[in-house]
Amino acid sequence: MYKPTLKQQQRIIVFAFLALPLTLLFVFSYYPASQLFYLSVTDWNGYAPTKDFVGLENYLYLWEEPDQLNPLLVTLYYFVGAVVQLVLSLWFAVLINSKLAGRNLFKTLLFIPFVLNAVAASMVFQIFYQVDGAFDNFLQTVGLGSLVQPWLMDPDVVNWALVGASVWRYLGFNLILFYGVLQSIPQDQYEAAKIEGASEWQQFRWITLPSIKLVIGLQVLLAFVGSLSVFEIPMIITKGANGTKTFVMATLETAFNFNDFGLASAMAVLLLVIVILFMILQKVLFSEEKAS
Amino acid sequence: MYAVEVNQLNKTFGKTVILNDIDLEMEAGGFTVLLGSSGCGKSTLLRLIAGLEDVSSGQVKIGAKDVTLADPKDRDIAMVFQSYALFPHMTVAENIGFGMRINHRPKTEIQSRVKDVTEMLQIDHLLDRTPSQLSGGQRQRVAIGRALVREPKVFLFDEPLSNLDAKLRAEMRLELKKLHEKLNATIVYVTHDQIEAMTLATRIVLLDKGVIQQIGNPYEIYNTPANCFVARFVGSPQINLLQGNLVCQQDQWGIEIGKTIISLAHYEFSAAPKEGRQVLLGIRPEHITQSPLSSDMTMDLPVNAFEMTGSETLAEFDLHGQPLRAKLEANVEIANGLALPLHLNLSRISVFCAESEQRL
Numbered sequence: 001m002y003k004p005t006l007k008q009q010q011r012i013i014v015f016a017f018l019a020l021p022l023t024l025l026f027v028f029s030y031y032p033a034s035q036l037f038y039l040s041v042t043d044w045n046g047y048a049p050t051k052d053f054v055g056l057e058n059y060l061y062l063w064e065e066p067d068q069l070n071p072l073l074v075t076l077y078y079f080v081g082a083v084v085q086l087v088l089s090l091w092f093a094v095l096i097n098s099k100l101a102g103r104n105l106f107k108t109l110l111f112i113p114f115v116l117n118a119v120a121a122s123m124v125f126q127i128f129y130q131v132d133g134a135f136d137n138f139l140q141t142v143g144l145g146s147l148v149q150p151w152l153m154d155p156d157v158v159n160w161a162l163v164g165a166s167v168w169r170y171l172g173f174n175l176i177l178f179y180g181v182l183q184s185i186p187q188d189q190y191e192a193a194k195i196e197g198a199s200e201w202q203q204f205r206w207i208t209l210p211s212i213k214l215v216i217g218l219q220v221l222l223a224f225v226g227s228l229s230v231f232e233i234p235m236i237i238t239k240g241a242n243g244t245k246t247f248v249m250a251t252l253e254t255a256f257n258f259n260d261f262g263l264a265s266a267m268a269v270l271l272l273v274i275v276i277l278f279m280i281l282q283k284v285l286f287s288e289e290k291a292s
Numbered sequence: 293m294y295a296v297e298v299n300q301l302n303k304t305f306g307k308t309v310i311l312n313d314i315d316l317e318m319e320a321g322g323f324t325v326l327l328g329s330s331g332c333g334k335s336t337l338l339r340l341i342a343g344l345e346d347v348s349s350g351q352v353k354i355g356a357k358d359v360t361l362a363d364p365k366d367r368d369i370a371m372v373f374q375s376y377a378l379f380p381h382m383t384v385a386e387n388i389g390f391g392m393r394i395n396h397r398p399k400t401e402i403q404s405r406v407k408d409v410t411e412m413l414q415i416d417h418l419l420d421r422t423p424s425q426l427s428g429g430q431r432q433r434v435a436i437g438r439a440l441v442r443e444p445k446v447f448l449f450d451e452p453l454s455n456l457d458a459k460l461r462a463e464m465r466l467e468l469k470k471l472h473e474k475l476n477a478t479i480v481y482v483t484h485d486q487i488e489a490m491t492l493a494t495r496i497v498l499l500d501k502g503v504i505q506q507i508g509n510p511y512e513i514y515n516t517p518a519n520c521f522v523a524r525f526v527g528s529p530q531i532n533l534l535q536g537n538l539v540c541q542q543d544q545w546g547i548e549i550g551k552t553i554i555s556l557a558h559y560e561f562s563a564a565p566k567e568g569r570q571v572l573l574g575i576r577p578e579h580i581t582q583s584p585l586s587s588d589m590t591m592d593l594p595v596n597a598f599e600m601t602g603s604e605t606l607a608e609f610d611l612h613g614q615p616l617r618a619k620l621e622a623n624v625e626i627a628n629g630l631a632l633p634l635h636l637n638l639s640r641i642s643v644f645c646a647e648s649e650q651r652l
Contacts, residue, residue, distance in 0.1 A: 191364075
């Protein structure tokens, strides 16, 4: 009977373990991605049996009709929100990491929104923001009645209102990541700094910040990608009305409402290119060598 | 130079008592070692002196100043941690100069102090390296450098050598001793290693379960232990503690162990002895030899077991059913069951009450 050598056995094991994940990766990631690139240079409408090659026409259209890219600007609101969210979550994580009484309760309370169903959470905010809703009542109760306005109807504030919902929902996720890395910083480094006379801010500046630099980089990347791919909250709360349409919503609309899969694919490719460029920037700014 | 004084110091975590009514004065310029097994409260005591923990009650004084409620930075101390607590993203120079930097001292002063200290510790060629690029011994020196550069009144060391291998530990021990002589500074040093304590200390404070068992210089701790715990804790191999009864024959006190009476003619009792009292006789293995020099008593005992370590032979004998360990010469002819003549040096024995385990 044939008996494989040790090296052959190792190869069989490696192949056996890799086969399934690689198959899944190619079938559900790389193949669709290649199809995306292919579709972006066609004029496919989503259901026709044929698709004609149109070269870079879809990309040129995006270049010539910048209105098509307007939803990208909505991303900026969410990116600003994400930065606020990162700062807040880091602040809360530092507080929870200290000897604060009831810190486990605070941690749980802040994390709960992240595990809530996205649709349910968005619907809660839809009700919260409606005219004479809970938010207006709250403002009036605390004496800020002058600020009351139609939060979801006024194009000047609606995006900030949606950003507020997004911050509330995703803050817990950032918090847990920051809390995890803060826990890994040895306590005696802070004690050594205290003996040297370092204030709380100096401890944060000289010990905490350099130790969490890589995680900050990762969180900024996630925040940026998250800002570009915002979908659930504006889709459920405003359905993209009053200037709240995001780029992902616009892409889906182009594909499924206007039946222009070619253009939608070009938009998706553009999004991918932006994300890759940002990843490269993040790698340069927050590389491991720099952090160490 | 400043003395460190703690008065009626207590520390509890919930209902657990960590330190119980500690009264202690650590002499100015002295090398005080807080010695004890894990969980005895020695590190907690050091952290209370440093101000890294709050006291439950009592007082801590550095020099003449009451610092019980003062911040660590206001106590004029420096501490070397067991893990060294170096900042991983800073270079050696930045680590050592950290305290001066955050206190906004001029750059030239920082550079000059760092240079002096690193030259003294022979790490001046490592200034641009980060801690991950250093060996254990080098990290240890950087941690000591960070303490030295501040020129504090008191140095606190929390088991600084426990992460080093045996050879390096012995080297660093010697270096610390030299450093203490050079600086003539007050040092409070925590360790569970009795060799470290015996070699470094000018004064040892032995703790158990949050209570001071004995305070004394290494000689006193070793030769006149205050109780059985101290006697057992210090010395390797461990002291022999033989059960017996006090007897008095012709005005001469002795301990009767089985049919053998061991004379206590040289022993100074701290309290009046009582005939028939159950006691424990403490005699260290190195005081039982085959050499007739300084022999106070001779007996032939059968060998139970033995170990040859190269430099010596550790043997266990049977004395009326009780084990008696002896440190013999390396080249002794020995076999299990063989009876060997043993000479006991009784000038440095200890006698403890069998019940309270306190020295009599």
